[in-house]
Amino acid sequence: MPATHPRIRTTEEYHEAYRRSVETPDAFWAEVAEPFTWRRKWDSVRGGEFSPAGTSTWFDGAKLNITENCLDRHLAARGNKLALIWEPNDPKQRHLRLTYRELYQEVCRFANVLHNLGVEKGDRVCLYMPMIPPLAIAVLACARIGAIHSVVFAGFSSTAIADRVNDAQAAFVITADGLNRGPKQIPVKRVVDEALESCPSVRKVLVVEHLGWPVHMQEGRDVWYHDEAKDVSRSFKAEEMAAEDPLFILYTSGSTGKPKGVVHTTAGYMVWADYTFRNVFQVEENDVYWCTADVGWVTGHSYLLYGPLLAGATTLMFEGVPTYPDAGRFWEVIDKHSVSIFYTAPTAIRSLMAAPLDNVLSYSLDSLRVLGSVGEPINEEAWHWYHQHVGKGRCPIVDTWWQTETAGIMISAMAGITPSKPTHAGLPMPGVEPVLLTQEGQEIEGNDQEGYLAIRASWPGVIRTTWGDHERAAQTYFRPYPGYYFTGDGARRDENGLYRIIGRVDDVINVSGHRFGTAEIENAINQDPHVVESAVVGYPHDVKGQGIYAYVILQDGVPDKETERQRIEASVIETVVAEIGKIARPDKIQIVSGLPKTRSGKIMRRILRKVAEGETSNIGDTTTLLDPAVVDEIVNGRK
Known part of the structure; x- marks a missing residue:
């Protein structure tokens, strides 16, 4: 051992x-x-x-x-021990088991493929993939080469991918033809293609076959993993890394609209x-x-x-x-x-x-x-x-x-x-x-x-x-x-x-365990052509822990007809899904004529949180607001 x-x-x-x-x-x-x-x-x-x-x-x-510590050092005593069990989306489909020796060989093979495509130490590699063994293998292969991996959850939109690829200046993307998520199948390669229309830093896209779907392959840029992996060695000497060399970037939402790339070192x-x-x-x-x-x-x-x-x-x-x-x-x-x-x-x-x-x-x-x-x-x-x-x-x-x-x-x-x-x-x-x-x-x-x-x-x-x-x-x-x-x-x-x-004591909402800055969601809502301004807060949600409550001011004011209100709410949700992904869609949208602001223009989120939580009898002092009457309107609108 x-x-x-x-x-x-x-x-x-x-x-x-x-x-x-x-x-x-x-x-x-x-x-x-x-x-x-x-x-x-x-x-x-x-x-x-x-x-x-x-x-x-x-x-x-x-x-x-790090991969010598994840894999190589276990081979003598644990080479035949199960390292990874993969359970597919469909219970009728066969599961997969990899021993430490088999995982080591697959990681080395993937590392050779990446190396042959030009991936080198310090390069940033973005991964947008289903929860399948090649995702785990690709992450470890990046680390073995010394490339910095940046995994993007395969539920984010093409805009969110592009933001992350451009921030990291990633030269390589690894993806798949599609993914299974419950009863749905999602064309992840198509989402990546949309993202890369505005990502000039990307030189190569490596595609793993998973669903067997035909996908568009851009000549000179896109290659299939199974083609590149033919006759490739299953050994690869791990790159020597300094202790403080970056291992990965993981983007998380914060108090500004732009996601921040958290860096962890080796x-x-x-x-x-x-x-x-x-x-x-x-x-x-x-x-x-x-x-x-x-x-x-x-x-x-x-x-x-x-x-x-x-x-x-x-x-x-x-x-x-x-x-x-x-x-x-x-x-x-x-x-x-x-x-x-x-x-x-x-x-x-x-x-x-x-x-x-x-x-x-x-x-x-x-x-x-x-x-x-x-x-x-x-x-x-x-x-x-x-x-x-x-x-x-x-x-x-x-x-x-x-x-x-x-x-x-x-x-x-x-x-x-x-x-x-x-x-x-x-x-x-x-x-x-x-x-x-x-x-x-x-x-x-x-x-x-x-x-x-x-x-x-x-x-x-x-x-x-x-x-x-x-x-x-x-x-x-x-x-x-x-x-x-x-x-x-x-x-x-x-x-x-x-x-x-x-x-949280800052402007961050914890939705199903995932943090979103209110500014990021507001920026997405404000992309909708109907919207002038928005403010987002969290409120207690029975399943998600916190839900997203959005207050929205429209170009044409508060609509009189319920059908028009519903049409605009659907448009706002569609815009957020396109900008960030379904995971950030607002749970409740309240169309308002104004927001509670101080005379200096700061939005009083404390008031908006209380309204969202239904604590309308305990709003507190509103006399310092630019327009205190707007609070009554928001409270009545919620009711």
């Missing part, structure tokens, strides 16, 4: 590890990092503690390749993804682990792909959706593959709660031993349903809090080791020093307190920059409260020191 990684097994060991990680962080993380395969060891463990410039380094001076990300995966889920050698996230999101990066493979675990990848062909699909897959660790989103749990209970009770689920939730805080009703009906009252639940920018889990129970309490994420991971701040930036001491959640001191997975615009990273995360990483979340620390996340 590869060298042993430190693992926490008891509550006492957690407290000791946490103490050491805070008091002697360099020694602690050097010990954690030691068992990995390094071409050259580091000169310093960490540097650049949080400053207004927002710079951090980890394992500086080290040389490595060594720190590797150590953090592995350490958190092993300890939070308490993974054993024979576990079958299933994270239901798409690789297009950070959860898919860290806990479907990199974390499990770094730990030598068996990871399951699912092409479909939880309700197809019926609401028992998740539970059928768990029984079919003897899944022992299951990690999903509260949105999925709430949607399955709404289905008849027989969908769960028809399956034994006796292979399960750990349950996890991710993306947003899980509400108490969903927690108890999950614990009782899925975990049969015997599986610990880890309710994990983290962000795209943190690379991995920051606050969570460790399964069966540290306390798990409904609606609470729990205690911080070793190396994570959460603090609660007042709005002015003063630390709030003691338990049973509430404030802005920030992190004091760097950890290996911290965001390094935003691609092409470091100032944006500094302004967003490190300048609001100098000396801290600002999460943008509010939190409560209970009487026992357990943390509960209580929502």
Whole structure:
């Protein structure tokens, strides 16, 4: 077996590890990092503690390749162990299993194809693909070459792809002919073709055959993977990377209209993804682990792909959706593959709660031993349903809090080791020093307190920059409260020191566990020719956690006829879907004649949130507004 990684097994060991990680962080993380395969060891463990410039380094001076740690080092002892199980969208279709040796060979073959097409270290490669094995293989192949991968969720629009490709100046795109999503089939290559009409940096498009559809292939630019992979070697020497070389860019929404490219680097990300995966889920050698996230999101990066493979675990990848062909699909897959660790989103749990209970009770689920939730805080009703009906009252639940920018889990129970309490994420991971701040930036001491959640001191997975615009990273995360990483979340620390996340304190909406800046959605709405101005807020949603509520001012005022109102609302939704994708479509649209603004022109979102939430009897002071009467009109319009 590869060298042993430190693992926490008891509550006492957690407290000791946490103490050491805070008091002697360099020694602690050097010990954690030691068992990995390094071409050259580091000169310093960490540097650049949080400053207004927002710079951090980890394992500086080290040389490595992350795929040697995901694949090569497992071959001697785990070569014949299952690395990846793929379950297709259609349960009648055959699933696929790849051992570590087979996955290694497929990654090397894909790397050779990319290399032959001209992909080199430092190039940016955009992936827009279905949840199929070639997506996982392509991501690892990019990392093996030293190319920077940027996966775009295959539900975003052509405009959203173009924005991301152009921001990263990607020279290469990897896609497929089409994808399955429940009962639907989506022509992803056609979406990519539309996007690339405005992407001059792209030189080559590599297309994986999945549905067998005929697609347009642009001569000189587009090539089929199966043609390029003929007679290609299944070995490829991994590129030597510096610790702080970028591994990937992942675009996330923020407080401005333009998505920001979060950059994670090689060594720190590797150590953090592995350490958190092993300890939070308490993974054993024979576990079958299933994270239901798409690789297009950070959860898919860290806990479907990199974390499990770094730990030598068996990871399951699912092409479909939880309700197809019926609401028992998740539970059928768990029984079919003897899944022992299951990690999903509260949105999925709430949607399955709404289905008849027989969908769960028809399956034994006796292979399960750990349950996890991710993306947003899980509400108490969903927690108890999950614990009782899925975990049969015997599986610990880890309710994990983290962000795209943190690379991995920051606050969570460790399964069966540290306390798990409904609606609470729990205690911080070793190396994570959460603090609660007042709005002015003063630390709030003691338990049973509430404030802005920030992190004091760097950890290996911290965001390094935003691609092409470091100032944006500094302004967003490190300048609001100098000396801290600002999460943008509010939190409560209970009487026992357990943390509960209580929502965003900035203009970001968490829809089904995915964050969207209100400005990005407003920019999309404002592209509609009927619209003059818009304001977007989040409101409580039974399934999604938060829904999107849009207030819209039209060129021609508020329409009198209901049919005209419906036509314009449909047009606005169509515009948002075209600009961003279906995942960002507004749940409610209210056409208004004006917005509540201060005399300086600032929109009072506090008022709009209260109206959206139905708290119209508690609007608060409106006398400072430019036109207080507009609030009454909005309240009456909602009613």
